[in-house]
Amino acid sequence: MADFDVDETYDMGVVRGFALSALIWGIVGMAVGLLIALQLAWPELNAGPYFHFGRLRPVHTNVVIFGFTLGVVFAGSYYAVQRLCRRRLPSDFLARLHLWLWNATLVVAGITLVLGHTSSKEYAELEWPLDIAVVVMWVIYGVNFFGTIARRRERGLYAALWFFGATIITIAMLYIFNNLERPVSLWKSYSIYAGVHDANIQWWYGHNAVGFVLTTPILGLMYYFLPRQAERPIYSHRLSIVHFWSLIFVYIWAGPHHLLFSPLPDWTQSLGTAFSIMLLLPSWGGMLNGLLTLRGAWSRVATDPVLKMFVVGLTFYGMSTFEGPMMSIKTVNALSHFTNWTIAHVHAGALGWVALTCFATLYYLVPRLWHTQMWSQRLVETHFWVATLGIVLYVTPMWISGVTQGLMWRAVNPDGSLTYTFADSVAAIRVYDVIRAGGGAVFLSGALLMLWNVSMTIRQGSAAIPAGGVAPVAAAGGR
Amino acid sequence: MAFERHRRLEANAVLLSLLTFGAVAVGGLVLLIPPYFLTGTIEPVAGVTPYSPLELEGRDIYIREGCNVCHSQEVRPFKTETDRYGAYSLAGEGVYDRPFLWGSRRTGPDLARVGGKYPPSWHWLHFHNPRDVEPRSNMPAFAFLAATELDLSETVHKLEVLRSLGHPYSDADVAGAVTSARAQMAEIAGKLRAGGIALSPVEEHCETLAVIAYLETLGRALRSEPPARVALQGGAP
Numbered sequence: 058m059a060d061f062d063v064d065e066t067y068d069m070g071v072v073r074g075f076a077l078s079a080l081i082w083g084i085v086g087m088a089v090g091l092l093i094a095l096q097l098a099w100p101e102l103n104a105g106p107y108f109h110f111g112r113l114r115p116v117h118t119n120v121v122i123f124g125f126t127l128g129v130v131f132a133g134s135y136y137a138v139q140r141l142c143r144r145r146l147p148s149d150f151l152a153r154l155h156l157w158l159w160n161a162t163l164v165v166a167g168i169t170l171v172l173g174h175t176s177s178k179e180y181a182e183l184e185w186p187l188d189i190a191v192v193v194m195w196v197i198y199g200v201n202f203f204g205t206i207a208r209r210r211e212r213g214l215y216a217a218l219w220f221f222g223a224t225i226i227t228i229a230m231l232y233i234f235n236n237l238e239r240p241v242s243l244w245k246s247y248s249i250y251a252g253v254h255d256a257n258i259q260w261w262y263g264h265n266a267v268g269f270v271l272t273t274p275i276l277g278l279m280y281y282f283l284p285r286q287a288e289r290p291i292y293s294h295r296l297s298i299v300h301f302w303s304l305i306f307v308y309i310w311a312g313p314h315h316l317l318f319s320p321l322p323d324w325t326q327s328l329g330t331a332f333s334i335m336l337l338l339p340s341w342g343g344m345l346n347g348l349l350t351l352r353g354a355w356s357r358v359a360t361d362p363v364l365k366m367f368v369v370g371l372t373f374y375g376m377s378t379f380e381g382p383m384m385s386i387k388t389v390n391a392l393s394h395f396t397n398w399t400i401a402h403v404h405a406g407a408l409g410w411v412a413l414t415c416f417a418t419l420y421y422l423v424p425r426l427w428h429t430q431m432w433s434q435r436l437v438e439t440h441f442w443v444a445t446l447g448i449v450l451y452v453t454p455m456w457i458s459g460v461t462q463g464l465m466w467r468a469v470n471p472d473g474s475l476t477y478t479f480a481d482s483v484a485a486i487r488v489y490d491v492i493r494a495g496g497g498a499v500f501l502s503g504a505l506l507m508l509w510n511v512s513m514t515i516r517q518g519s520a521a522i523p524a525g526g527v528a529p530v531a532a533a534g535g536r
Numbered sequence: 537m538a539f540e541r542h543r544r545l546e547a548n549a550v551l552l553s554l555l556t557f558g559a560v561a562v563g564g565l566v567l568l569i570p571p572y573f574l575t576g577t578i579e580p581v582a583g584v585t586p587y588s589p590l591e592l593e594g595r596d597i598y599i600r601e602g603c604n605v606c607h608s609q610e611v612r613p614f615k616t617e618t619d620r621y622g623a624y625s626l627a628g629e630g631v632y633d634r635p636f637l638w639g640s641r642r643t644g645p646d647l648a649r650v651g652g653k654y655p656p657s658w659h660w661l662h663f664h665n666p667r668d669v670e671p672r673s674n675m676p677a678f679a680f681l682a683a684t685e686l687d688l689s690e691t692v693h694k695l696e697v698l699r700s701l702g703h704p705y706s707d708a709d710v711a712g713a714v715t716s717a718r719a720q721m722a723e724i725a726g727k728l729r730a731g732g733i734a735l736s737p738v739e740e741h742c743e744t745l746a747v748i749a750y751l752e753t754l755g756r757a758l759r760s761e762p763p764a765r766v767a768l769q770g771g772a773p
Contacts, residue, residue, distance in 0.1 A: 111603060177604050226553060320625050
């Protein structure tokens with residue numbers, strides 16, 4: 058860790074930087090998530106102006122999405138693009154600038170959100186100076202990524218790179234258009250869109266932040282690191298082609314499913330529903346391509362916790378992408394919208410698919426980046442089981458809670474009057490909030506085990522690297 | 537064979553990127569552009585007016601504290617929702633809402649029709665500690681708003697910015713923004729005192745008053761409509 062430029066061929070220093078930062082941001086973001094989960098059950102835990110649920114919830118979402126997930130995506134895509142193109146990143150300076158600008162933006166984002174500087178639009182809460190910083194950071198990422206591709210020594214581009222490339226292009230488009238706003242002062246602005254138009258563009262962005270931050274780049278990670286970990290080629294190149302193009306085309310249309318029964322025009326809502334249902338097929342194409350890659354290698358899954366994380370991650374991906382289209386059907390959405398069912402759905406995807414795939418990617422990267430083996434393989438196995446238990450403990454009560462809310466809000470007495478007050482529904486779901494916080498704590502403890510394991514791995518790896526030289530791979534024995 | 541041609545595409549990074557952009561641009565163009573031009577996207581709602589300076593400051597505090605994280609402002613057209621909250625939301629209500637605040641989660645109840653539902657003194661006590669008026673509430677206490685003097689230094693500029701975006705504020709509205717905000721604050725403070733709340737000198741000019749002013753506007757345009765079935769059934773709010 059002391060020497061960031063140990064690898065002569067590729068820029069692995071920046072990959073190390075992103076991998077470590079991502080892990081730390083992940084723990085910060087999950088810890089804030091745990092705190093706000095506890096605040097829902099025990100409102101006394103809300104503190105003063107700065108640390109109450111309303112201000113902390115965006116801190117949680119921004120840090121886990123743009124800190125943890127994107128950090129792993131940056132690390133994984135920089136690792137993959139250099140190898141797949143057999144080229145070093147075009148500029149070490151730009152790579153470092155990307156790393157530090159991203160970390161600095163996250164720090165300032167956390168501080169300003171706690172201070173109440175927010176645009177209020179979900180996953181786009183950052184105020185305009187930070188929006189500019191994000192765009193600059195993203196352009197640098199694009200220059201590094203596409204610059205490597207432009208100077209590549211391989212002719213063809215492997216599927217993983219299509220997914221990373223689509224992420225860079227689409228997020229740039231979404232982020233810029235959703236955040237167009239007129240500044241009032243340094244930390245206050247008004248959206249250039251009003252009312253229904255603002256809602257329309259926000260959920261075009263918001264849904265596709267899920268699509269192009271939490272899906273396509275994670276598929277990119279899966280396409281590169283799962284075959285490497287399994288030591289088998291991807292199951293079907295044709296399936297990659299079909300599901301890549303259909304996924305990115307269809308995803309963009311699905312945003313209005315966040316606005317069903319709202320004042321948004323009916324035709325827009327119907328298009329959103331139709332494309333959301335269609336989205337099932339390309340999503341499952343990706344899941345199947347991943348799972349079938351393990352044909353004939355299932356015996357290895359039994360002994361390899363990293364493969365286990367990939368497999369369970371893909372399974373959660375398949376489940377969430379079945380649940381999502383179902384929740385986009387108006388009849389189901391009438392019950393599920395505004396309830397904890399949405400929270401359950403998001404976390405099945407975010408913890409099950411995204412976080413497990415990110416953990417697996419980091420477990421693949423860390424020993425290779427520090428030229429050693431994981432300090433403890435048994436701790437990796439423990440982390441897998443702890444994380445899976447945490448997800449189940451989180452998602453199950455939120456499902457029950459969401460359906461409970463939906464049913465209580467629509468329950469009527471024989472005379473047609475409402476059966477329950479809103480406060481009745483708040484009281485009824487409290488027990489599930491408590492269990493969910495427990496699930497979150499279990500999941501967080503798994504990430505802490507990982508931090509410990511990674512720290513020990515880095516210590517043992519750094520010791521094995523001769524000063525200024527390239528360490529022999531796997532020289533140090535793991536436990 | 538199509539898949540063989542795709543091999544050639546995989547070797548052409550520029551074309552691959554352009555086609556990717558094309559694939560993701562289509563959906564956005566179809567969903568986002570026509571609503572600006574199709575008549576009927578926004579049905580005009582009589583009585584929708586721009587926010588007064590104090591209401592605007594209150595709305596910005598509502599945003600700052602993330603109230604929209606837990607409270608929706610979007611009543612769906614179901615009988616159970618209109619019974620519980622009031623008339624369902626119309627697109628025309630939001631023409632002065634930058635940003636929109638429909639929300640995505642009801643940790644607390646919808647607020648689109650909360651204006652006029654409770655007296656200002658109820659809001660005052662509720663902000664101080666929600667559990668004083670509803671023991672089962674899990675809302676954070678916002679007592680600190682009452683201890684914070686409302687900052688009116690940006691108000692004039694805020695109105696100017698909104699006017700540049702098309703909100704019909706007159707020159708007099710902009711120039712008199714601070715005076716108007718102070719007057720409306722005094723009016724709400726008067727209602728609070730009438731409701732039995734003793735206000736300290738700081739509380740006479742505190743942020744809570746602005747938030748109450750904003751909450752009182754919610755549903756204002758549709759209040760003239762008959763209350764329909766709600767009163768008949770006496771359903772719980």
